[in-house]
Amino acid sequence: MTTETSAPATSDADTTVAAPATPGDSNAPGEDTAHGPSTGISNTKLAMWLFLGSECLLFGGLISTYLLYKTRRGPDNLAIPTDVFDIPFTSISSFVLLMSSLTMVLALAALTRGDNHGARVWLLATSMLGGVFIGGQVYEFTSFLREGVGFTNNPASSAFYALTGFHGVHVSLGIVMLMSLFVASWQGKLRQEHSETVEVVGLYWHFVDVVWIFIFTVIYLVPA
Amino acid sequence: MTITEPTIEGPKTEGPLELESGREAIAERPLGVLTRPQGGRGWRDWLSTVDHKKIGIMYGVSAMVFFVVGGIEALLIRLQLAVPNGGVLSADVYNQVFTMHGVTMVFLFIMPLAAAFANYLIPLQIGARDVAFPRLNALSYWVWLSGAIFLNSSWIVGGGGADCGWFCYSPNSGVTFSPSHGVDFYAIGLLIAGIASLVSAINLIVTCLNMRAPGMDLFRMPVMTWMLLITQFLLLFALPVITVALFLLMFDRLFDASFFNPDMGADPLLWQHLFWIFGHPEVYIIILPAFGVVSEVIPTFSRKPIFGYTFMVFSGIAIGFMGWGVWAHHMFVSGIGPISVAAFSLSTMFIAVPTGVKVLNWLATMWGGQIRFTTAMLFAVGTVAMFTIGGLSGVTHALAPADTQQTDTYYIVAHFHYVIFGGGVLGLMGGLYYWWPKIFGFMLNERRGKVNFWLMLIGFNLTFGPMHILGLQGMSRRIDTYSSGFGFEFWNMVATIGSFIIAVSVLVLFHNIWKSKREAADLPPPGPDPWDARSLEWMVPSPVPEHNFDEVPTVESLDEWWHRKYSFDDNGKVVQIATAEEAAQDGSAKGVHLPAPSFWPLVLAVGLPLIGYGLIFNLWLCVPGGLLVGMGIFAWALEPVDDPDATHDHDGHDDDDDDHDDDGPDDAELAAAPAAPGDSTAGAPAAPGDKQGGE
Numbered sequence: 001m002t003t004e005t006s007a008p009a010t011s012d013a014d015t016t017v018a019a020p021a022t023p024g025d026s027n028a029p030g031e032d033t034a035h036g037p038s039t040g041i042s043n044t045k046l047a048m049w050l051f052l053g054s055e056c057l058l059f060g061g062l063i064s065t066y067l068l069y070k071t072r073r074g075p076d077n078l079a080i081p082t083d084v085f086d087i088p089f090t091s092i093s094s095f096v097l098l099m100s101s102l103t104m105v106l107a108l109a110a111l112t113r114g115d116n117h118g119a120r121v122w123l124l125a126t127s128m129l130g131g132v133f134i135g136g137q138v139y140e141f142t143s144f145l146r147e148g149v150g151f152t153n154n155p156a157s158s159a160f161y162a163l164t165g166f167h168g169v170h171v172s173l174g175i176v177m178l179m180s181l182f183v184a185s186w187q188g189k190l191r192q193e194h195s196e197t198v199e200v201v202g203l204y205w206h207f208v209d210v211v212w213i214f215i216f217t218v219i220y221l222v223p224a
Numbered sequence: 225m226t227i228t229e230p231t232i233e234g235p236k237t238e239g240p241l242e243l244e245s246g247r248e249a250i251a252e253r254p255l256g257v258l259t260r261p262q263g264g265r266g267w268r269d270w271l272s273t274v275d276h277k278k279i280g281i282m283y284g285v286s287a288m289v290f291f292v293v294g295g296i297e298a299l300l301i302r303l304q305l306a307v308p309n310g311g312v313l314s315a316d317v318y319n320q321v322f323t324m325h326g327v328t329m330v331f332l333f334i335m336p337l338a339a340a341f342a343n344y345l346i347p348l349q350i351g352a353r354d355v356a357f358p359r360l361n362a363l364s365y366w367v368w369l370s371g372a373i374f375l376n377s378s379w380i381v382g383g384g385g386a387d388c389g390w391f392c393y394s395p396n397s398g399v400t401f402s403p404s405h406g407v408d409f410y411a412i413g414l415l416i417a418g419i420a421s422l423v424s425a426i427n428l429i430v431t432c433l434n435m436r437a438p439g440m441d442l443f444r445m446p447v448m449t450w451m452l453l454i455t456q457f458l459l460l461f462a463l464p465v466i467t468v469a470l471f472l473l474m475f476d477r478l479f480d481a482s483f484f485n486p487d488m489g490a491d492p493l494l495w496q497h498l499f500w501i502f503g504h505p506e507v508y509i510i511i512l513p514a515f516g517v518v519s520e521v522i523p524t525f526s527r528k529p530i531f532g533y534t535f536m537v538f539s540g541i542a543i544g545f546m547g548w549g550v551w552a553h554h555m556f557v558s559g560i561g562p563i564s565v566a567a568f569s570l571s572t573m574f575i576a577v578p579t580g581v582k583v584l585n586w587l588a589t590m591w592g593g594q595i596r597f598t599t600a601m602l603f604a605v606g607t608v609a610m611f612t613i614g615g616l617s618g619v620t621h622a623l624a625p626a627d628t629q630q631t632d633t634y635y636i637v638a639h640f641h642y643v644i645f646g647g648g649v650l651g652l653m654g655g656l657y658y659w660w661p662k663i664f665g666f667m668l669n670e671r672r673g674k675v676n677f678w679l680m681l682i683g684f685n686l687t688f689g690p691m692h693i694l695g696l697q698g699m700s701r702r703i704d705t706y707s708s709g710f711g712f713e714f715w716n717m718v719a720t721i722g723s724f725i726i727a728v729s730v731l732v733l734f735h736n737i738w739k740s741k742r743e744a745a746d747l748p749p750p751g752p753d754p755w756d757a758r759s760l761e762w763m764v765p766s767p768v769p770e771h772n773f774d775e776v777p778t779v780e781s782l783d784e785w786w787h788r789k790y791s792f793d794d795n796g797k798v799v800q801i802a803t804a805e806e807a808a809q810d811g812s813a814k815g816v817h818l819p820a821p822s823f824w825p826l827v828l829a830v831g832l833p834l835i836g837y838g839l840i841f842n843l844w845l846c847v848p849g850g851l852l853v854g855m856g857i858f859a860w861a862l863e864p865v866d867d868p869d870a871t872h873d874h875d876g877h878d879d880d881d882d883d884h885d886d887d888g889p890d891d892a893e894l895a896a897a898p899a900a901p902g903d904s905t906a907g908a909p910a911a912p913g914d915k916q917g918g919e
Contacts, residue, residue: 037434043356046434050426054460061468061498065483074482074489151481155490158481162472180861 048200052207055170059211062166063218066159070219074154081160084147086140087220093136094216097171100129101209104202114192120185123198126205127178130171137168160219167215170208177201272821274358277768279365280344281663284656286369287337293376294328295730297321299723302687306720308708318704319387320406324376326390327410330510331417332372334644337652338513339368339421342428342452344663348761349449351437351779353772356430358819359860360423366829368420374833375413378406382840386410389702391499391554392473394484394492399477405840411474412836418463418470419832425459428452437760439779443537446759447530450537451516454544458505458512461548466502469495478839493558500551508547510644511611512540514651515582518604521658522586524757525601526593529783531585539578539585546575556627565624572622576615583612598755599673603654606681610646614639617692632702635695641688653680653733661754665767666744672736679729686722690715753804758786762804765811774813822863828856 037043073080103126110118141161151161181198184190190197270278300321304312313321343361347354355361378385382405388397397407432445432453445453473495475481482488484495523530530536552560552568586608595601617639621627630636653676661667694715699706706712753762763785764773781787788807793799834849 038436038440039433041434043430043434046430047357047426050429050460051422054422054426054464056464057461058464058468061465065468065472065494065498068491068494069483072489075487151479153482154488155482158475158483162475162481162483166471180858 042196044200045196045203048203052203055207055211059163059166059214062159062163063214066163067218069155069159072155074156076154078150078153078157079148080154080156081144081149081219082156084144084149085220086143089136090140090216090220093133093140094212096129096136097133097209097212100126100133101206103129104205108195108198108202111190111192111195111198116185116188116191119190119198120182123178123182123185127175127182130175130178130205134168134171134175137164163215163219167208167212170211174201174205174208177204269821271826272362272823274354274362274819274821274825275770276343276347276355276358276361277663277770277772279361280340280342282365283336283343283368284340286372287333287340290328290332290336290372291730294325294333295727297325297328299727301325302720302723304704305706305716307717308706308713310705313704315704316387317384319389319702320385322702323387323389323392323406323410324379324385327375327386327414329644330390330506331414332375334510334648334652335421336368336372338452338455338510338648339364339424341448341513341517341652341655341659342424342455345659345761346428346431346449346452347435348764348768348772349446349759350432350435350440351760351773351777352431352435353776353816354819355427356435357427359822359825360427362822363825363828364420364424364427366420366826367423367832368417370829370833371413371416371418371420374416374836375409377833378409378413381837382406382409391503392495393499394473394490394495395486397473397477397495398485400485408474408477408840409836411470411477412839415467415470415474416832416836418467421459422463425456425463428456429460432456437773437776437779440784441779443534444779444782444784446516447519447533447536447540448513448516448759451512451519451540454540455509455512458509458544458547462502462505462509465498469498469502472498474839493555493560496555496558497551500554501548503554504551505547507640507643508543510648511651512543514607514611514648514655515540517651517655517658518586518607519582520757520759521600521604521654522589522608523783524658524755525596525598525604526590527596527756528589528593529758529786531588531591532581533782535581536585539581542578543575546571546578550575553621553627556624557631569622569624573619576619576622579615583608583615598657599668599670599677600654600658600755602674602677603650603657606677607647607651607654610642610650610681610684614642614644614646617642630695632700633695634691634699634701637701638688638691638695641684641691645684645688650680650684653677656733658755659761661750662761662766662768664741665749666740666747667750667754668736669740669743672732672739676729676732676736679725679732683722683725683727683729687719687726688722690718690722694719751805752808753785753789756789756804758783760785763788763808765808769811769813771813771816771818774809774811774816822860824856824860824863828853828860831856 037046039046041049070082071080103122107119107122107126110116110122141164149157149160151158178201181190181201270282273279300313301318304310304318343355346352376385384404384406386392386402386406386409387404388402388407388410392407392410395401432449436442436445472481472483476483476485482490484490484492486492519530519536549571550568552564553572556565556568586604590605597605617635621630621636621639657668657673694712695701697711699710699712706716750766752765754766755762760777760779761768763777777784785807789800789802789804790798791801831849831852831854834852835846836849838845838847838849
């Protein structure tokens with residue numbers, strides 16, 4: 001997504017203009033005398049993409065662990081998370097999280113067209129939807145605990161809490177980022193020319209959502 | 225090396241540290257704690273530097289310190305095993321010493337030494353002024369160092385080192401069999417070091433992909449840069465896997481989870497898979513930088529271009545890909561089933577192909593060349609020879625039936641030391657001799673260097689060559705002693721003598737550095753290009769000025785620097801068209817815009833080990849640690865990236881300056897911090913100039 005900004009003085013705009021149009025490949029000699037990024041993708045965005053690539057393996061490892069252990073009750077035959085799932089509840093909170101991707105897109109769109117107020121509203125909405133999801137997770141964890149599924153029960157419950165917990169931490173960090181953006185915007189420091197910052201945070205946010213689709217499917221929907 | 229004051233004024237003003245805007249250069253106190261450092265002199269400068277060259281040097285120096293630590297541990301092992309029923313170490317301490325030897329050498333010596341070269345050389349070889357995210361680069365170093373110190377602090381506060389072997393198999397790693405805190409320090413220390421490597425990998429990949437000089441196509445990058453780039457990709461994807469494994473291990477040990485404890489119905493094989501999915505790419509993470517060094521040194525001292533450049537690059541990429549499909553050959557005796565064994569046997573044999581391509585290409589490069597056997601060249605050739613031995617014994621492991629006999633014997637120890645020491649360490653030593661004049665501005669003495677090389681080569685072969693025999697005789701690794709009468713005595717004594725010869729060779733290296741430095745005053749300076757080399761780093765003065773290039777070169781071919789010195793006449797003969805001194809830049813550029821130093825990476829890095837101690841001893845300690853990390857991130861994000869010039873972004877008439885005078889690290893750091901794992905909060909509210917623009 002390119003930043004369509006009317007302020008040619010910003011460095012973002014320079015980057016976009018100067019960059020050769022072929023991403024992923026090197027530029028022809030002499031073509032980038034203006035020193036834009038060689039790939040045409042800004043450094044920050046490229047870094048975020050790489051980070052997310054790395055994150056795929058992190059969640060891949062955790063999901064594999066869960067798949068391996070999901071029915072292991074341990075020697076004492078204690079309860080496992082599958083026994084106490086409340087799938088309608090989790091479906092609703094998953095829906096809330098997915099909707100937050102929509103509001104994230106709206107936040108970026110608003111900022112890109114210079115609508116600071118709209119950006120602020122949608123940023124706040126995104127983080128609040130994220131907050132609802134986290135609240136739901138906290139509620140889910142506590143109710144599971146009450147029903148006798150503790151972290152230390154058996155491999156299945158350890159793997160469940162580790163996987164969903166890691167995801168929850170990721171969402172929480174995303175909320176911190178969104179709120180930081182919100183505060184910056186409130187102070188007038190987040191303007192149209194910074195839309196790429198919002199876009200990069202958005203990449204992270206969408207990634208966290210997409211990962212949840214996988215996790216939700218693997219944990220809650222695929223039968224044991 | 226001389227340290228030029230960073231000049232941060234606009235290009236046309238002459239006065240040092242004077243801004244066009246007339247503003248004071250640096251007056252920001254993001255959280256009212258630390259003044260924005262100005263990059264002065266002395267140690268404070270090193271604490272706050274974001275210069276990739278200084279960070280590279282710090283990586284190198286720290287790596288050598290840990291080389292000595294790991295080396296002492298190695299000597300203790302060899303002393304213990306010199307004679308049957310050795311009494312130097314108790315069985316328990318022996319376990320700790322060989323574990324920490326492995327962990328130290330892999331994570332705290334070779335990887336950071338390779339990182340030193342990567343940091344120093346990548347920007348220079350692609351014609352950039354710095355890496356893409358200079359502050360993240362500083363963060364990588366400080367976080368790595370804090371992890372390294374944390375890991376080793378277990379000797380003092382953790383009741384001894386980890387004692388589970390460097391791959392720390394379950395259930396040995398569990399609380400039952402390893403009740404001290406050593407393994408906790410192992411898990412958390414490596415997690416911290418992993419954050420550093422991940423940040424560094426992202427940073428260097430972006431640098432390679434985005435910061436190349438005009439005309440520096442991907443396929444004009446030196447092979448060294450290519451190998452380092454592939455290494456960073458391997459790190460990027462391998463580290464998260466070990467991160468998962470280490471987190472789960474930590475949960476097991478500190479919070480009673482059951483991920484690896486068979487008594488709780490968990491599967492110890494899970495650890496083995498996770499570890500080796502990381503662990504085998506790790507082998508290539510160690511060896512590829514050395515391959516890169518060899519690929520620079522051999523062409524230079526053979527006076528020929530590298531044979532089959534494209535083949536070299538693609539075989540490196542092939543190794544990078546195939547390295548992911550061979551991990552289970554570490555687990556042939558784990559009962560993974562005949563189909564897995566067959567598949568991984570085949571893939572392990574196949575990965576020898578691209579490696580063989582490299583060896584043949586190096587030989588073909590030397591073939592018919594005018595070879596100069598300098599110390600660096602000796603090390604490079606030694607690397608090729610020793611690595612070939614290690615590679616061949618590796619192929620014998622690919623045959624699963626043979627491997628079943630060799631597993632957990634000294635044959636394995638011999639094999640991986642030929643790969644890691646014979647390949648990795650010898651190669652990087654060659655790099656040290658080769659780039660030393662570029663980095664420090666004086667040559668290492670060649671005669672002492674050759675003594676260094678031959679001692680190291682002989683000592684190495686005496687130490688690890690006999691281990692092949694011991695292994696085939698059936699001597700088990702990781703057993704603290706052996707009885708007489710098995711026929712192990714002679715070769716163990718030889719290996720111990722060899723290990724002390726290696727130690728002497730390392731002392732010769734240190735002596736050489738010290739003596740050469742003293743002698744350098746009476747010798748002519750090495751000039752920009754003492755070896756008549758081929759890549760861009762040799763077109764700038766030695767030592768490299770802080771701004772790297774006076775003017776970013778426009779690249780027209782592979783081996784650009786060589787082509788600026790030589791051409792071909794009508795008969796196709798090579799003729800010199802310029803001397804190195806004529807063609808090189810003189811480093812006199814003034815007013816080059818450089819990224820400003822920062823203390824925040826250091827602050828952030830100090831917080832992490834505190835969290836680590838907190839997890840192990842008292843969760844309350846996590847609070848100050850977490851606060852330091854959080855403060856570091858937010859102060860970092862609010863700190864104007866490039867302070868003075870940041871305001872110019874909105875002036876509307878300074879764009880040309882931006883374009884021509886910095887390579888974009890400021891722009892790049894716009895939201896640098898989101899790339900840091902787990903602490904992606906930063907950067908969000910910070911855009912350059914905001915702080916200043918708004919107030």
